[in-house]
Amino acid sequence: MSASWADAADSGREVNPFGGDADQENTSIDFDDYEDTVENTPIETSGEVVPPPVHAFADIDLGEALNLNIRRCKYVTPTPIQRHAIPILLAGRDLMACAQTGSGKTAAFCFPIISGIMRDQRGERPLGSRTVYPLALILSPSRELASQIRDKAKKFSYQTGVKVVVAYGGTPIDQQLMELEKGVDILVATPGRLNELLERATVTMQMIKFLALDEADRMMDMGFEPQIRKIVEQMDMPPRGVRQTMLFSATFPREIQRLASDFLSNYIFLAVEMVGSSPDLITLKVEYVHDSDKRSHLMALLHAQRENGTGDEKSLTLVFVETKTGADTLENWLCMNEFPATSIHGDKTQQPRYRQVKHINLEFSEGIEGNHLQLVKSQCQNALLSLKCLNLNGCQKISDGGIEAITSICPNLKAISIYWNVRVTDDCIRHLVNSCRTIIDLNLSGCKSITNKGMQLVAESYQDLEPLNITRCVKITYDGLLHVLHKCSTLQTLNLYALSGFTDKAYKKISLLADLRFLDLCGAQNLSDEGLTHMAKCIKLESLNLTWCVRITDSGVITIANSCTSLEFLSLFGIVGVTDRCLETLSQTCSATLTTLDVNGCIGIKRRSREELLQMFPRLTCFKVHS
Template structure:
């Protein structure tokens, strides 16, 4: 990386704030109605608790005395409310906050593929990495006791200043894997003098495909940067731009944004990327699949952002098919490829069940399934269920129908305004409505705790989407259930579904195996997985051409990699060629067409 100018600024004075106190969450809410069919309630309905709240003191206010890891924690960081997600709940370590709630035994045999030149060795603890006193203190506050596999490998690579392409599932700790090095790097190189004004100059940019994921990353980054002086701001569509611009004017070091809103702000002259040292793309494959490639290329290659090699770039996602790896290599310089196998891909952590159900019988079958779970107490009192359907209209209809039949449900999809989406997520996470009906894109990348059951009311057309859906459960080494309703119209996905279940050592029904044979005979079953060979994670396409494939088990040392070819391109050359991303030739060559995504940004 090119050297950066460090700024002379006075040494930090000791904090005058009161000593850190753990949060005091609200008393837990129950699961289903105790009254059963208590009448039809809207799908945004929330149960009210009659128990009084106790007053708090210090930074955390209005919470009961005993922390509960199942409750949503609202913390005050510099006057802003920040919601704590699963794996980051501060409080008693025995309550499962932070990484202490992860089942690390499930990680021991996960395969880890690392390829590239001069790969930094993995670490076994955060103490082995020089992250700085401020960040280390926040890691302790978040009850991080041990790095996850993606963190063990990715953080040392990023701290060494290397570009990184990392494949890992949502819930594996990848947000911390790129936030820790970014915050540590900014603190190590020095914060610039406080500045305000019309134009914001972020030092780090984190791009994500959806508003919810951007908000989630922002919340986590603010906790990691607590009392360090690093300012984190989020910008996404669907919310008033004026309020976001005001926050930017007060200063920003780390900007979390969706591509569309960021392009809009850049074109308005309110953001300059010329000071960016770190670029991170989360859920990169989904951003491309959703049609954000033109915006991403414009941001990275056609603005004042430092070119490839003069900044550090990290790409994270659950899948990276070969063609997306080749495209992403335009943004990376001499990068290291890291693929962490999925927790549960070769175990029974996620019990996958496929049931044959005709469309007309789906609602009744779903109701019977939920009643059976409720009576048996299969998933526990605080367990949550996500039901995936195909269309936005069906989301609202099914959520309303469930609420009318005694199963409080909330709905989330892209046509809802931001306030409705946030209210729905909050109601779901707290357990007020323990069932969430969603489209697959709406729930992509969300880190939602306590999801014990994922029900594919409508199966997706592509096996990649199925993989991401069931990834909402069985997270952090914990078990979960994934149930799919299958019928004749799902024939195209049958073979890929059987292959996935066999890979995960799941029992495949005989009737489904017969459908898979029929699907194979008639040539069905194509998907991004078949084109790119990407299961959970993927492979470095460079290793196919240059035999530079290096693998290491979770508990072993990472060997030094042999020669590999740098996949990079000149941003200047791209700019000289104009803007070809809306031309017919581009769509024909790359298969994405001239799609400009709308409604999700």
């Protein structure tokens, strides 16, 4: 392992994905139930010189850090697909694999990719531009699957120095762009969003060493073949034979065979017979019930399930009906009888009510008004009880009353975002704290009518708040911020962008936030070196935006650099008072962590060659210099 990866792995700044006591990690299929059959599971392989399978993870050398994470996951015996695929991929061969969903495919391709990146395959990536150069690309058909792969990959890559980012459509692109700017080694993406990033020149495929296509048959069924071919064949991705390609599919239709022929080079074909099919996993029971008795019989079954203690998320109920209208009617009837339900059929244009409406996203839906939210409340009362996340960003026609209507029956709401709504006032905050006591994520960016009174209500009611964004809330003064800083000691993210009226007295109080990791002070024109000296007590800081903080000099930045040695992102854009002195200190204290450094407009910092910068900051992926 190279020195830079070893240094990056030696980090306590990452959130431990395993918690204090790792739960049993497993695939969707419990292979322990088939211990006698797994060893003898029929496997079909074809290709030249197929590497032999492995029988225990302890027998595979994937690198010390990755092996440790495998043990943390409590993986001992590989599943059939892992047993054969991992040695093939570690040998550098292309792979076409057919295996059922839930068979452990994600680990089968993630382990070799992470191991390969750790083993000095990082390469020299160009600096000085916003374009990012991932080393591995994992394509998936849906954002849900992409998120699952990202979560698994981040767990597997914990403390390895390998950075995993996900990009998918249906959500705002800005947050994904920010994550990409911090650096990416493994990019998990859906084809549509990736094409958008490529067209923006945000991402380039020039340095891809590993390409994985998961559930390729689903991507073909969803019509993604033209987009996939454009990504692989028409962009700047290295050709087959140069990159390593792995294609996973549950079936092997003619379209997948053609794709494998075009994308893979001298590949090995691997097919794993199904384990744990429905006769093994399902108890079948047939009962004859008259049409008039079906609902009462269903209700009796549901009540019995609830009374027997099996009504948790692991024991969901799936009901098949004959017609679309019947599905909707049954959904309403179940909800009225306090059994949260949702229907799925061909007339649904989106994932219906997102699992009992756990998330509502109306971002920049400019036509949405308060009466529309009243309608949602009246039609979905039972379902809204489980709402966790409400996104009303940019819905400028919604005022306090509309927000009160929908949040009044959302006792489990965890996150609400009301970005850029000037009609929202302190009354909205008052409604929130009366109805939703569990909020830990609050975005009020651009809500220019919120005042110190609203901040006092937030501080008194949401003392477990983690992210708080009050960007451009121009009526909030020192007194309002002070309420939050004194009460909300768990804050990890604080965004004060464009709030220039605070003085060092306010910034001194930020040092009360011992767990603060992300701080945006862009445009804080009254912030001086003295204020930075106080904030240096926030030693867990990972991201600090000091853009246009024009009173800052080397002294303040050096103080931060000596204390906050876990910094990954630092912007000094437009600060003319900093020189090479602060850059040299940063290279001594943050070289193992810093991935993004913006010194554009810092005329006191001289230009450097890429080689010099890499020597100072081995992990740097984005460096913006004075133009």
